[in-house]
Amino acid sequence: MCIRDRGFVRPGGGIDLVAGDDLRFAFNLIFLNPDQVLPFVARYGTDIFDRRASVGFWTWELPTPRPEWRAALGGFDLIVAPSAWCAEAFAIETAGAIATVPYVVDRAALCGARDAYRGHPAIDRLIAARTAGQRIVLLVVDDAADAAPKGVDVFGAMAAAFEQRFPGRALFVLKTQARGRADARRPETAPVRVIDDRLDLPDLCKLKSIADAFVSPHRAEGFGADIFSSIALGVPAFCSRHAGGADLLGEDYPYFLRGRFVEVGVDRVAYRRGAVWFEPDPAAAVEGLARFFDAPEGGRE
DSSP, X not given: OEEETTEEEOTTSOSSOOOGGGOSSSEEEEOSOHHHHHHHHHHHOSGGGTTSEEEEEOOOOSSXXXXXXXXXXXXXXXXXXXXXXXXXXXXXXXXXXXXXXXXXXXXXXXXXHHHTOOOOHHHHHHHHHHHTTOEEEEEEEXXXXXXXXXXXXXXXXXXXXXXXXSTTSEEEEEEEOOTTOHHHHOOTTOOEEEEESOOOHHHHHHHHHHOSEEEEOOSOOSSOHHHHHHHHTTOOEEEESSSHHHHHHOTTOTTEEOEEEEEOOSOOSSOOTTOEEEEEOHHHHHHHHHHHHHSTTOSOO
């Protein structure tokens, strides 16, 4: 049984609240965000938690969680996080048990999905551009409530700087499904091709697999599923040396992006203005991409 944003989910059942005595197992696996737990309890009561162990499975992107989550975090018997970064953040606000269990990235399944690709106009145009000699540099930002933590504007700055130095050499591609939201659709003044569409898994895996480089210039990240799925598909992933992906990639990972820590500065969807996140250096990222493409083994055939 899982609790999601729209209620309880159980095998064979609908998405709705169910009575506690109907549950088959003696634990709750809860996917509600921490700030949704107390409103949930206020609406539905505490019966679902009686005589059961409660496990919260959460991802968080900043060095510390929000202080108002303390009451919710303290009510769980176990918190499971997908990276040591997340686990260390939650440990600041709770003395409860925390386990680190990374998400599964199934290379065989991803490659199988890629091989099931049957064609998509936007992806086919990228394949043609790559065949003609252009490098493809990809960023995927899907379902983000706020594009800033993912570094969409940094990606745009990288694209503009790279195009100025190496005209026509690379095509920067932003895959999103922002549905017209201006902050995520197109970085201002940047030569970025945008695919604003919901792709099925074969199309998404094919898109990732044709890239010469995946770039994640994130300011905040809890795990980095697109980073690891790109690597699993054989694509080098340039990413910020910060947050969840960094502790899983290891200190000697060759494609980290440099940057510095700064305050968020303004209140955002999930982050407070005084919180700290990572500010990638677009100029250093462009230098790294240029060196990668110029190296004998750089890029992909």
